[in-house]
Amino acid sequence: MSPETYAQVSNLLIPTATVIYVLALISHAMEWALGRASVAKAEVKEEVLVGSAGEQPAAEADEPVAPAASERMDAASRIGLLLTWLGFVLHLGGVVTRGLAAGRVPWGNMYEFSITASLAVAIVYLIFVSKYKLQWLGLGVTFVIAAVLGLASLALYTPAGPLVPALHSYWLVIHVSSAAISGGAFTVGGLVSVLYLVKARAERKVLAGGTMSASLRRLPSAEAMDGTAYKVLAFAFPLWTFGVLVAGPIWAEHAWGRYWGWDPKEVWSLVTWVVYAAYLHARATAGWRGRRAATIAIVGWFVFIFNFVGVNLLVSGLHSYAGV
Amino acid sequence: MSDVKDRIAASSKPEEPSTPPAMGLVGWLRWTWRQLTSMKTALVLLFLLALGAVPGSLVPQTPIDPIKVSDFLTAHKTLGPIYDKLGLFDVYKSAWFSAIYLLLFISLIGCVVPRLSVYAKGLRARPPKPPRNLNRLPGYERFEVDGGDDVLAAATRELRKRRFRVQTYDGAVGAERGYLREAGNLLFHFSLILALVGVAWGSLFGYRGTVLVVVGNGFSNTVAQYDDFTPGRAFSGDDDLPPFSLTVKNFEVKFQEDGPQKGAAREFKAQLAYQETPDAPEKSYDLLVNHPLKLDGSSVYLLGHGYAPRVTVKDGQGNVAFSGPAPFLPQDSNFSSFGVVKAPDARPMTLGFEGFFLPTAVIGPDGPVSVFPDDLNPQLVMTGYYGRPQPETGKPESVYQLDKSKLTQFQQNGDKWRFQLAPGQTVALPDKAGSITFNGYSRWVKLQVSHTPGTDLALAGILLAILGLMGSLFIHPRRTWVRVRDEDGRTVVEVAGLDRGPERGLGDEIQAITKSLKPAGPSKQEQP
Numbered sequence: 001m002s003p004e005t006y007a008q009v010s011n012l013l014i015p016t017a018t019v020i021y022v023l024a025l026i027s028h029a030m031e032w033a034l035g036r037a038s039v040a041k042a043e044v045k046e047e048v049l050v051g052s053a054g055e056q057p058a059a060e061a062d063e064p065v066a067p068a069a070s071e072r073m074d075a076a077s078r079i080g081l082l083l084t085w086l087g088f089v090l091h092l093g094g095v096v097t098r099g100l101a102a103g104r105v106p107w108g109n110m111y112e113f114s115i116t117a118s119l120a121v122a123i124v125y126l127i128f129v130s131k132y133k134l135q136w137l138g139l140g141v142t143f144v145i146a147a148v149l150g151l152a153s154l155a156l157y158t159p160a161g162p163l164v165p166a167l168h169s170y171w172l173v174i175h176v177s178s179a180a181i182s183g184g185a186f187t188v189g190g191l192v193s194v195l196y197l198v199k200a201r202a203e204r205k206v207l208a209g210g211t212m213s214a215s216l217r218r219l220p221s222a223e224a225m226d227g228t229a230y231k232v233l234a235f236a237f238p239l240w241t242f243g244v245l246v247a248g249p250i251w252a253e254h255a256w257g258r259y260w261g262w263d264p265k266e267v268w269s270l271v272t273w274v275v276y277a278a279y280l281h282a283r284a285t286a287g288w289r290g291r292r293a294a295t296i297a298i299v300g301w302f303v304f305i306f307n308f309v310g311v312n313l314l315v316s317g318l319h320s321y322a323g324v
Numbered sequence: 325m326s327d328v329k330d331r332i333a334a335s336s337k338p339e340e341p342s343t344p345p346a347m348g349l350v351g352w353l354r355w356t357w358r359q360l361t362s363m364k365t366a367l368v369l370l371f372l373l374a375l376g377a378v379p380g381s382l383v384p385q386t387p388i389d390p391i392k393v394s395d396f397l398t399a400h401k402t403l404g405p406i407y408d409k410l411g412l413f414d415v416y417k418s419a420w421f422s423a424i425y426l427l428l429f430i431s432l433i434g435c436v437v438p439r440l441s442v443y444a445k446g447l448r449a450r451p452p453k454p455p456r457n458l459n460r461l462p463g464y465e466r467f468e469v470d471g472g473d474d475v476l477a478a479a480t481r482e483l484r485k486r487r488f489r490v491q492t493y494d495g496a497v498g499a500e501r502g503y504l505r506e507a508g509n510l511l512f513h514f515s516l517i518l519a520l521v522g523v524a525w526g527s528l529f530g531y532r533g534t535v536l537v538v539v540g541n542g543f544s545n546t547v548a549q550y551d552d553f554t555p556g557r558a559f560s561g562d563d564d565l566p567p568f569s570l571t572v573k574n575f576e577v578k579f580q581e582d583g584p585q586k587g588a589a590r591e592f593k594a595q596l597a598y599q600e601t602p603d604a605p606e607k608s609y610d611l612l613v614n615h616p617l618k619l620d621g622s623s624v625y626l627l628g629h630g631y632a633p634r635v636t637v638k639d640g641q642g643n644v645a646f647s648g649p650a651p652f653l654p655q656d657s658n659f660s661s662f663g664v665v666k667a668p669d670a671r672p673m674t675l676g677f678e679g680f681f682l683p684t685a686v687i688g689p690d691g692p693v694s695v696f697p698d699d700l701n702p703q704l705v706m707t708g709y710y711g712r713p714q715p716e717t718g719k720p721e722s723v724y725q726l727d728k729s730k731l732t733q734f735q736q737n738g739d740k741w742r743f744q745l746a747p748g749q750t751v752a753l754p755d756k757a758g759s760i761t762f763n764g765y766s767r768w769v770k771l772q773v774s775h776t777p778g779t780d781l782a783l784a785g786i787l788l789a790i791l792g793l794m795g796s797l798f799i800h801p802r803r804t805w806v807r808v809r810d811e812d813g814r815t816v817v818e819v820a821g822l823d824r825g826p827e828r829g830l831g832d833e834i835q836a837i838t839k840s841l842k843p844a845g846p847s848k849q850e851q852p
């Protein structure tokens with residue numbers, strides 16, 4: 001196939017993947033909507049108590065919800081995951097054909113980085129979904145991916161083309177791929193932390209005599225989610241350290257003759273790194289576990305997003321890509 | 325023996341009194357030190373570091389873009405001086421930013437050095453005795469067997485197989501693994517210090533300079549030849565510069581000729597001939613953007629390029645007053661390049677010219693502009709000035725700017741005089757003041773030469789830090805106990821465990837150990 005054909009295939013696959021992700025999103029949204037209805041107060045309270053004392057995620061013990069609703073929620077969840085897989089396959093195809101069209105790695109400008117970074121979110125999610133039973137994250141993950149892909153196609157699209165000389169380096173491959181994958185993990189960790197805060201609040205309400213909707217009860221216990229967030233972020237942090245404090249400086253040394261120059265992108269990468277170091281410290285400090293640690297994880301995620309979007313669009317520096 | 329983790333925790337306990345004790349100077353100092361090296365302080369300092377780094381990315385910085393800083397100062401009459409006072413134009417060298425990271429690193433040293441000896445002792449510690457109530461631990465299994473004399477021996481074997489360190493007690497075994505997690509954590513924090521020392525070394529003893537060299541010309545590595553030179557604080561002068569020299573033989577550049585990215589650069593290459601020392605043999609090198617030339621610890625980089633029109637100026641007496649290439653600085657992505665030509669030796673009037681070199685000139689609505697970065701239709705569009713000869717002042721003058729304070733612009737037919745030349749063309753100046761010839765043009769390259777010692781140390785530090793970090797984040801320290809006890813003639817076996825890191829998930833392992841200890845045949849068992 002010629003580069004033009006690859007480019008056309010890519011331009012077809014990416015929007016199709018976006019639509020499939022949106023369908024997955026709708027499916028997960030239905031799962032949540034179904035769960036909002038039924039509430040069984042007494043059982044919930046008991047379950048929370050069991051859930052926080054033992055190791056089992058609370059969701060697995062939940063017999064008491066109306067079985068029909070529960071089944072329908074399960075079905076919606078499964079369909080959502082299936083659609084996410086389908087979207088992922090198309091998405092992967094779109095990114096690969098984009099690379100073939102340009103004859104290089106598909107992350108030389110912001111459009112390409114968006115489609116690749118959102119692919120990284122999908123990869124991290126799909127890796128962890130079976131290992132840590134992460135289906136409950138489907139709503140957030142499909143939302144983020146669909147939003148990024150949609151924005152990329154509508155606002156950032158750049159036709160495939162070769163790179164400016166400064167980007168001709170295998171460090172581009174190493175530096176950007178490690179940044180993208182750790183970014184995917186930051187995103188998953190941030191989403192888990194958001195849900196952690198929601199669930200922890202609901203659990204506190206139940207302990208005070210309140211109720212919890214079935215969709216929240218399907219989530220694992222807050223404590224288990226806290227553990228999941230930690231695992232995902234513990235995976236991301238060394239990779240980010242390597243990407244922005246080893247690969248980035250080595251490349252900058254090759255390209256610009258200095259390994260660190262306080263360029264805005266470098267500054268924000270360092271800020272991201274420091275915030276996640278603070279997250280890991282917070283978890284090791286009594287009294288900072290749980291809610292405050294989760295807040296730091298969310299702040300870290302926003303800092304990462306700002307580094308990618310805000311710094312490219314608002315601040316000028318050496319890292320501004322060709323064609324946005 | 326007591327346990328590492330608890331002692332470590334004790335050294336960073338949050339419940340420490342937060343008011344200074346009334347204990348005189350020593351007590352007060354000790355209190356301050358303990359506050360500084362506490363985990364909470366580390367957290368706060370990390371946040372301050374993150375927060376403090378931000379303004380440097382939003383406010384223009386003198387070391388990066390001094391012109392933007394002076395623009396900012398002109399545009400913000402009240403805010404500007406305040407920013408200046410706060411050091412916001414040079415955040416990363418400001419006193420307050422330095423204070424944050426110095427405090428952080430003092431805190432870091434104060435935090436990890438004591439942990440080192442605690443850890444060294446902890447390494448030799450044996451796994452502790454089981455606590456009284458094993459069933460209160462998060463991972464707990466229990467079953468009963470008949471006889472059961474060899475349960476503890478089997479448990480020891482199984483735990484050893486799972487790479488636990490095992491200690492036998494009366495009627496119980498204690499086991500622990502994951503000692504390397506703390507080692508990883510210590511390695512990580514120490515390596516950060518190492519990396520910082522490497523960075524500091526480079527900024528003290530390194531140097532960086534840039535120079536613009538017209539193709540065909542040479543450069544030798546002395547401070548005087550640089551256009552711009554930034555030494556580190558401990559840099560001592562020419563003696564610290566390796567004595568190499570180089571000549572730029574040729575420069576090639578390719579631009580995208582069509583498509584949406586038309587005009588984007590595709591390839592630059594500068595062919596150099598260089599000598600490492602004045603008597604060394606000449607060698608050649610192709611300098612590319614990502615491919616610096618390394619010479620005796622210094623590196624030569626290709627940073628940019630541009631055009632240098634070659635002109636000849638004759639004065640009113642018919643003598644050549646200037647001849648040679650004059651580097652013009654590109655102003656946009658199509659290389660519309662601004663520059664000046666000075667002929668201070670012209671008589672009876674000195675002459676000066678300023679204007680644009682346009683590599684691909686077209687006449688637009690606002691006059692001639694360049695529409696492509698390569699040299700498809702090169703034109704020189706300039707205006708001229710004359711003035712009375714001035715005595716030499718010896719003051720250095722910019723080669724890119726014309727001091728027009730003592731010059732008058734040429735007029736023709738009551739209008740400002742301008743001229744446009746193609747290569748090879750000559751134009752006479754008004755009032756028989758002389759002539760200017762556009763002979764052709766060369767390209768120039770901007771080179772950066774820099775030396776940053778300590779880079780290897782910084783890199784090694786960071787790589788070791790990552791290694792330590794992986795140990796610290798992925799090693800899962802935990803304790804396990806197996807205890808046997810007689811109860812109504814039957815043997816009750818209890819297996820329990822405790823996570824010692826932030827991870828959870830010991831339950832599976834406890835179950836697996838229990839399974840391996842249970843007799844294969846049917847036996848009565850119970851679970852809590």
Ligand code: HEM
Nearest residue numbers: 277280281284361362363366428431432435509516796797
């Ligand atoms: C540049 C500054 C620092 C950075 C980037 C940093 C980073 C980290 C990271 C990523 C971890 C997680 C590893 C783990 O969980 O074992 C960690 C743990 C730790 N840090 Fe730091 N740190 C810094 C400074 C400090 C300082 C100043 C202290 C002392 C007050 C300190 C004390 C600790 C302790 C005690 C742990 C272990 C927590 C545990 O046992 O889980 N760190 N640090």
